[in-house]
């Protein structure tokens with residue numbers, strides 16, 4: 001474990017590795033790979049996105065082949081394999097949300113920011129993504145900020161406030 | 168959203184104080200963990216416990232409605248290593264009940280899982296939590312810490328010889344991980360691609376060990392069932408449809424939200440609880456069990472009661488209890504286009520009929536919606552679904568097919584109008600107004 005730590009030190013901070021250790025401890029001792037999803041999230045939080053090198057570093061730390069970690073990183077939608085803006089906004093446009101304005105909310109953000117889905121504003125501040133059902137359809141329109149903060153009932157006024165709050 | 172209205176609250180009793188009533192102290196004050204204590208102190212046998220769950224006719228709340236007690240009884244007795252897994256991957260469009268269950272009352276799910284662990288002889292459990300609800304994942308972890316500190320989790324729980332520990336696994340955006348074997352693969356740190364069945368998880372589950380997997384609401388119901396007695400629970404609902412159920416009502420109602428009602432409650436009553444139709448407009452259609460369930464026209468739905476049997480008789484499924492309400496401002500072609508896109512996007516790609524078929528469905532519905540439909544397209548869509556249903560590893564292919572077939576079946580003239588006139592039957596301005604996003608006049 002120690003040699004791996006030194007090997008990785010330029011890649012992930014000691015604090016990140018500590019968080020990963022906490023995840024590893026949730027699984028049986030011979031099932032470290034189970035922590036790969038959480039470890040990739042921790043790495044993404046720290047680096048902003050997941051480069052091939054970061055993914056390989058995570059794989060090395062968990063003792064799994066880099067390709068196996070890459071498969072996971074490319075399978076799940078919320079991993080960013082390309083750099084994103086400081087604020088990644090994901091708007092749910094699935095049908096239940098659309099019935100209460102999900103698509104209109106996305107259109108509104110597009111117009112305000114001058115970007116389409118999967119684009120980043122020139123100042124590197126915002127990236128816009130289209131999301132699938134977030135399990136919050138009763139609060140539609142909903143959007144997610146940087147994967148972790150869910151915003152509910154996002155009508156024009158609330159969207160304006162959110163965008164203004166993002167520095 | 169906290170609790171608005173309910174009939175016979177069980178699962179939602181703890182929701183009354185919103186975010187202020189979720190902690191261990193609050194749960195204990197409501198009688199929480201009393202059932203775990205009773206099971207352990209009375210040394211209830213595993214068989215008696217499973218028999219009690221069977222008697223309640225609790226059916227799985229994750230979508231398939233499989234009898235829970237029966238599922239538990241499939242677990243091999245002798246196996247040394249077994250698991251209990253909770254499915255909080257809630258990604259079925261329209262469903263948002265498990266999120267609120269863990270938000271307002273996480274300990275009922277924890278207690279249910281511990282009791283399930285006792286019943287099937289597992290020492291370890293995992294709760295797989297949907298990627299998009301990080302705040303809920305955090306709360307659940309906090310609740311686990313509380314339960315551990317109080318001695319409800321860990322070795323020799325409450326001085327008994329039963330040991331069980333429980334951990335949360337956070338997803339990261341993949342609908343297919345809601346499918347139970349995709350979920351197990353995902354906990355193992357792999358792509359969430361479903362496994363061939365058989366073998367079923369009860370024989371070959373997490374890490375290849377016998378595993379019981381249930382939905383969050385299923386586990387959460389267990390302490391309440393034991394508390395009131397299986398028979399009383401069953402009698403709350405109707406025969407073969409025991410107990411109460413959470414319904415997530417979304418779409419064109421005045422008060423979208425979760426409503427707990429006894430099985431067999433008329434749909435009309437549920438609609439009334441949700442505040443009725445938004446703007447007093449006319450009901451057009453309802454998807455009664457999450458986006459994978461066939462759509463039903465208004466008149467059929469108004470005659471249904473909310474239980475597995477009534478909805479099945481009407482030609483749909485109670486599914487996850489997600490009730491998607493659509494009024495007359497909805498263009499059914501556009502609605503279907505969005506759902507078909509979802510299944511195309513979320514197919515894991517292992518099976519050719521699903522991977523290719525879901526793409527075909529989306530592209531053909533897309534071209535109809537965008538004025539490029541052809542006269543033969545509706546037959547084509549039905550033929551594509553014929554080649555998908557029942558021919559794949561998991562039920563996502565069927566889930567993609569059901570909406571297509573049912574939308575065309577019940578709203579054929581709207582599709583035909585689209586193909587002939589290259590535009591929506593419902594005026595786009597009317598559609599736009601329906602969402603309530605634009606203030607009247609501002610649009």
Ligand SMILES: Cc1cc2nc3c(=O)[nH]c(=O)nc-3n(C[C@H](O)[C@H](O)[C@H](O)COP(=O)(O)O)c2cc1C
Nearest residue numbers: 227228229254256257258345346347381382385562
């Ligand atoms: C594509 C697909 C998605 C599913 N999504 C969920 C889900 O989000 N939550 C859930 O509990 N069950 C989901 N299921 C059903 C599970 O496979 C499984 O039947 C369920 O978790 C069993 O729990 P229960 O018996 O308590 O209902 C899904 C099934 C399929 C085929």
Ligand code: SF4
Nearest residue numbers: 515517518521559561
């Ligand atoms: S049916 Fe679709 S989602 Fe399910 S395993 Fe096959 S390809 Fe994957």
Ligand code: FES
Nearest residue numbers: 092097133134137
């Ligand atoms: S459809 Fe948007 S959260 Fe469910």
